[in-house]
Amino acid sequence: MTRAALAIDLGGTELRAAVVEANGHVAAFAATPTDAQGGPDAVIAQMVALLDRVRSEAPAAEIVGLGVGAPGPLDPDAGIVVDAPTLLGWRNVPLTSILSERLGLAVQLENDANAAALGEWRFGAGQGTQSMVFITVSTGVGGGVIVDGHLLHGRRGLAGEIGHMAVSEQPVRCSCGGLGCWEAFASGTALAREASKLVESGGAPEIGRLAGSEPVTGRHVAEAARQGDGPALKLLDDEARWLGVGLTNLLHLYSPERLILGGGVGSLLPMMQARIEGTIRERAMSAFRDVPVVAAALGRNAGLVGAASLMLQGSP
Ligand SMILES: [Zn+2]
Numbered sequence: 001m002t003r004a005a006l007a008i009d010l011g012g013t014e015l016r017a018a019v020v021e022a023n024g025h026v027a028a029f030a031a032t033p034t035d036a037q038g039g040p041d042a043v044i045a046q047m048v049a050l051l052d053r054v055r056s057e058a059p060a061a062e063i064v065g066l067g068v069g070a071p072g073p074l075d076p077d078a079g080i081v082v083d084a085p086t087l088l089g090w091r092n093v094p095l096t097s098i099l100s101e102r103l104g105l106a107v108q109l110e111n112d113a114n115a116a117a118l119g120e121w122r123f124g125a126g127q128g129t130q131s132m133v134f135i136t137v138s139t140g141v142g143g144g145v146i147v148d149g150h151l152l153h154g155r156r157g158l159a160g161e162i163g164h165m166a167v168s169e170q171p172v173r174c175s176c177g178g179l180g181c182w183e184a185f186a187s188g189t190a191l192a193r194e195a196s197k198l199v200e201s202g203g204a205p206e207i208g209r210l211a212g213s214e215p216v217t218g219r220h221v222a223e224a225a226r227q228g229d230g231p232a233l234k235l236l237d238d239e240a241r242w243l244g245v246g247l248t249n250l251l252h253l254y255s256p257e258r259l260i261l262g263g264g265v266g267s268l269l270p271m272m273q274a275r276i277e278g279t280i281r282e283r284a285m286s287a288f289r290d291v292p293v294v295a296a297a298l299g300r301n302a303g304l305v306g307a308a309s310l311m312l313q314g315s316p
Contacts, residue, residue, distance in 0.1 A: 015047065024119075123305050124305075163181060244276045267295070
C-alpha cells in the first residue's frame with residue numbers, strides 16, 4: 001500500500017479530483033464541468049462521484065484523508081465556504097463536515113490559491129525555501145504567501161489577497177469592486193482589455209486577424225508576440241511592467257527567497273522576464289533586487305497536490 005490522500009479542486013467552471021501520493025505524485029485524476037448553477041448539494045454529489053472514480057483507479061493507495069481547495073473567502077479552521085462568488089448558493093456551507101460524514105474520512109479545507117502555493121512550495125518550484133510567494137495570473141490575480149515555513153492565513157484566513165493591492169490611482173475598476181487593484185492592471189482580463197482597445201483603434205491588425213470574430217484574449221496577444229508582432233510585444237511589455245510593480249511590493253512586504261509565477265499569463269514568463277526584472281531593479285530597494293522570479297512547476301496540478309499535502313503533511 002502507498003500512503004496517499006484524496007484531493008478536490010473546486011473551480012467555478014471545472015471540478016477536479018485526484019489521488020496524490022506522499023511524494024506528490026498524482027496517481028489518479030478525474031475532472032468534470034462544475035454544476036455551478038446547481039447549488040451545493042449538486043456539486044457535493046459531483047465531488048463524491050469523482051472521488052469514487054479516482055479511488056477505484058488507484059486501488060493500492062492507502063487513503064489518509066481528503067484535502068479540498070475551494071474559492072475564497074472561506075474559513076479553513078471551521079471548514080466553511082463563506083461565499084464563493086462563482087458558485088450559486090454557496091454561502092456558509094460547512095463543506096468539511098458534510099464531506100467528512102459522507103466519506104468517512106478526515107477532511108481539510110483551504111483557499112484554492114493557498115492550496116496551489118502549498119503545492120508549489122512542497123513539491124514544485126518553491127521546494128527548499130522557507131519563504132516564498134506564489135502568484136497566479138490568469139483571469140484574475142491570486143496567490144499564497146509562505147513566510148518562515150508557514151502559510152500566511154491572517155484574520156479569518158483572508159490573508160494573501162495579493163491581486164487586490166492598490167497599485168494605481170487610475171480609476172480602473174477591479175472585479176472586486178475596488179479601484180486601482182493590481183488585478184485590474186496585470187490580470188489576463190486586463191491584458192485582453194488593453195489588446196481589444198488597440199485592435200478597435202486599428203493599432204494591432206495582427207492581433208485582430210488572429211482573433212477573427214472572437215473576443216480578443218491574452219492568448220491572441222501571446223501568439224502574435226511569438227511571431228514578433230510589434231503591438232503585441234508592446235502589450236506584453238506593459239503587462240510585464242505591471243507585474244513588476246506588484247512583485248516589487250511583494251518583495252518589500254514578505255522578503256521571499258523566490259517569487260513563483262503561475263497561471264495562463266504567468267506561463268508567458270519567458271517573454272516578460274527581462275521587463276519584470278528590469279522593473280524590480282528600478283523600483284525595489286537594493287537588498288531585494290536579486291530575488292529570482294521563476295516559473296511555477298506544477299501547472300494546473302498545483303492546487304490538487306497542495307490540497308492533498310494538507311492531509312499528508314499537515315497545515316503549516
Ligand atoms: Zn480588486
